[in-house]
Amino acid sequence: MCMTDPVADMLTRIRNAGMAKHQKVDIPSSNLKVSLATVLRAEGFIKNFKVIADNKQGILRVYLKFIDEKEPVINEIKRISKPGGRVYVNSDKIKQVKNGLGVAILSTSKGLVTDKTAREMGIGGEVLCTVW
Structure with missing residues (x-):
């Protein structure tokens, strides 16, 4: 199967696993996806992940996080830069997501970082995406 946008x-x-209240979800693994899962875990949006x-x-198994075992922590996870329309920003043009309640994940020369980290690093x- 050919996949045009693995991210x-x-x-x-x-998103679908969270709405269906699954505790974990299996995803075909890649270095980019592992980096993305690392950022999501560091920001507290997922419990953990492991590469099988x-x-x-390989398989990337992501363990989802829930509020009171009912509602997923991730309210919205949205792809911004797509294969048909890449979105690049300078450090001074990075916007906050939901007035700082969410995060944007950027692919930079220093690897995947959050919007806040990218602003601090200049x-x-x-x-890549926004999460809140």
Whole structure:
């Protein structure tokens, strides 16, 4: 199966699993997806994740986080930069997500970072997604 946007697929799987109240979701693994999961865990949007080796590319198992075991912590997870329309920003043009309640995840020369970290470091990059 040919997938044109693996990051959007990951975000959709996480969104759907949260709405269905699943405790975990399995996603085909890649270095970018592992980095994205690392940022989501650091920001408190997911409990944890682990990479499971298989004979192919590996599986990224993401453990979702819920409020009172009912409502997912992630209210909205949205892809911003898409294969058909990339979105790049300078450090001074990075906007806050939901007045600072959410985060934007950027792909920079220093790896994947949040909008706040990118502003502090004074670097811009490609806005992959927003989460709140």
